Every structure is written in structure tokens, then in C-alpha cells.
Amino acid sequence: MAKKQRCYIYTRVSTELQIDGYSLEAQKERLRSEAKHRKMQVCGEYSDEGKSGKNIAGRPEFKKMLNDIKSGKDDIDYVLVFKLSRFGRNAADTLNSLQFMEDYGVNLLCVEDGIDSAGAAGKLIISVLASVAEIERSNISEQTMAGRQQKARDGLWNGGFAPYGYKLVAVEGQKSKMLVINEDEAKLIKLIYEKYLSGMGVNAVAKWLNDNGYRKTVRQNGTVPLISDHFVKGVRWKNCLWT
Numbered sequence: 001m002a003k004k005q006r007c008y009i010y011t012r013v014s015t016e017l018q019i020d021g022y023s024l025e026a027q028k029e030r031l032r033s034e035a036k037h038r039k040m041q042v043c044g045e046y047s048d049e050g051k052s053g054k055n056i057a058g059r060p061e062f063k064k065m066l067n068d069i070k071s072g073k074d075d076i077d078y079v080l081v082f083k084l085s086r087f088g089r090n091a092a093d094t095l096n097s098l099q100f101m102e103d104y105g106v107n108l109l110c111v112e113d114g115i116d117s118a119g120a121a122g123k124l125i126i127s128v129l130a131s132v133a134e135i136e137r138s139n140i141s142e143q144t145m146a147g148r149q150q151k152a153r154d155g156l157w158n159g160g161f162a163p164y165g166y167k168l169v170a171v172e173g174q175k176s177k178m179l180v181i182n183e184d185e186a187k188l189i190k191l192i193y194e195k196y197l198s199g200m201g202v203n204a205v206a207k208w209l210n211d212n213g214y215r216k217t218v219r220q221n222g223t224v225p226l227i228s229d230h231f232v233k234g235v236r237w238k239n240c241l242w243t
Contacts, residue, residue, distance in 0.1 A: 007040045007078040007109075008065055012048040012086045024049055027082040034111045035080060043074040055093050066097065069104050076106055084110045084129045091127075098126060164216065164235065165189040185217055188227075192235050203229045 011027040024047050035042050046061040056062050068074065079101060081087045087108065088094035098108055098117060108117040113129065116122045162168045165185045168177040191214070195205045206229040215225040 005038070005040045005077040006043050006074060007035055007076055007080050008044045008046060008068070008074070009035065009042055009080045010046045010062065010065055010087065011082060012051055012059065012062070014050060022082065022086075027086065030082055031080045031111060034109075040078065040080075043076055044068065055090050056088070056097060062097075066100060069101055069106050072104065078107050078109050080109045080111060082110075083112045084115065084126060095127060098123075164231075188214060188216060189235055192232055196232070202232045205229075206232045 009028065009031040011024050011031070013022060013024050013027075028045065028047070032042060044065070046065040048059040048061045051059045056066075065079070069076065069079075079087075084094070087110070088097060101108060102117070108126070109115070110126075113125075115125050115129070117126055162179055162182075165182055165188075166179045167182040167185075169180050171178050188209075192205055192209070195208060196202070200208065206227050209227045209232075214227060216227055216231065218225050
């Protein structure tokens with residue numbers, strides 16, 4: 001009787017893919033079902049949540065899986081992934097990882113893509129799709145950056161706390177908020193610049209402000225009203241209200 005094939009399943013999601021419906025659990029269920037259909041024994045499951053596919057450095061579970069393959073502890077025949085893009089979006093990393101696996105007698109099965117690296121045709125298709133996945137990742141990155149740049153040009157805030165001296169206000173018809181000057185906080189910002197431009201150093205400015213009773217507004221990202229040299233340095237580099 002033929003030996004029952006053994007496999008690992010690997011799943012990965014980024015935040016965007018979770019929103020689009022390719023959740024970790026959805027991938028796992030699909031891969032478990034495929035393994036059962038092929039009468040494969042699942043010997044291990046590895047999942048990287050919220051990790052980019054641009055390289056393996058930031059994917060601890062993927063690296064653990066490769067180490068387990070190298071150790072031969074489960075003597076597996078296949079790694080099952082939902083799609084090749086879940087395995088990786090960097091062509092060089094994808095092909096290097098695949099070669100690493102094959103050196104230990106382990107093949108890759110991309111279930112939704114219908115690709116099996118055990119055959120010559122499968123290897124060729126993986127080479128092509130790996131390049132496509134990398135281009136797609138690059139395009140997503142460029143589109144995201146372009147969107148953030150356009151949002152900034154429109155005067156909208158890209159997220160996070162407002163810099164000291166500004167406040168966020170809602171904009172009708174927009175999910176994002178707009179930065180506007182906080183007049184009360186702006187007084188302290190302008191004073192910091194006046195003292196700095198008069199020749200005071202960062203430490204001297206902070207000491208002068210504290211000695212003269214000035215305090216900063218306590219924000220949700222801070223709890224101390226005293227003015228530190230770090231705060232003054234941040235204002236010097238990040239704020240332009242004095243202009």
C-alpha cells in the first residue's frame with residue numbers, strides 16, 4: 001500500500017486581505033479540506049497574521065516551518081498554501097524558499113491556483129506568478145503612497161495623533177479629518193521658536209519655559225505637562241507654525 005502523504009499548511013494575511021475576506025481561518029478551512037480530499041495527513045499548521053509577503057524576515061511562522069522542514073521531524077511531502085501570493089510576494093524569496101523545500105524533498109501545492117511544484121510545468125508557472133505577485137505588491141504600495149500623498153494635498157490627515165499645535169476637525173463627506181491650527185497650543189509653539197531663534201539651545205528653551213511657568217497641554221499620547229528638551233526638539237523639527 002502506498003505511503004500516505006504528509007503535509008504542512010501555511011497561511012498568511014495582511015490587514016487588507018483580512019478585510020477582503022481571505023481570513024486566516026478561511027484559508028485554514030480550505031487547506032484542511034484539500035488535504036482531506038487528497039488523503040494527506042496534516043502534520044503542522046503555521047500562520048503569520050498581519051505580515052507582509054515582501055520577504056521572509058518578518059514572518060516568524062514561515063521561518064519556523066522552513067526550519068522544521070530542514071530538521072525532517074515530520075517527514076512531510078508537501079506544503080499547502082491557499083494561493084502562491086500567501087507563500088510570498090517577492091520573486092527571489094519565493095523561488096529561494098521553494099528551492100530550499102525541494103532540497104529536502106518537499107513540494108509546494110497552491111490550492112486556489114491549482115499549482116503543484118512536483119511537475120516541471122508547476123515550477124515554470126510558479127516562477128511566472130512569483131514575478132507577477134511581486135509587481136502586484138509594488139503596485140499596491142505605490143497606490144497606497146499615492147493615496148496618502150493626495151490626501152495630504154487635499155489637506156486631510158493620514159492618521160495618528162495631531163502634532164502639537166494642531167487639532168483634527170471632521171470634514172463633511174470625508175472619513176479622514178483635517179488638520180487646523182489649535183490657537184491655544186500655537187502660542188507655546190511660537191514662543192519655542194522665538195527663544196530657539198534668539199540663540200537658545202533646546203535644553204535652555206525647555207528650562208526657560210518651565211522656570212517661567214509654561215506648561216504644555218496634556219494629550220492622549222502624553223501625561224506630563226512639564227516641557228522636556230525632547231518635546232522642544234520635536235517642535236523644532238516637526239512644526240512650522242512660526243513661519
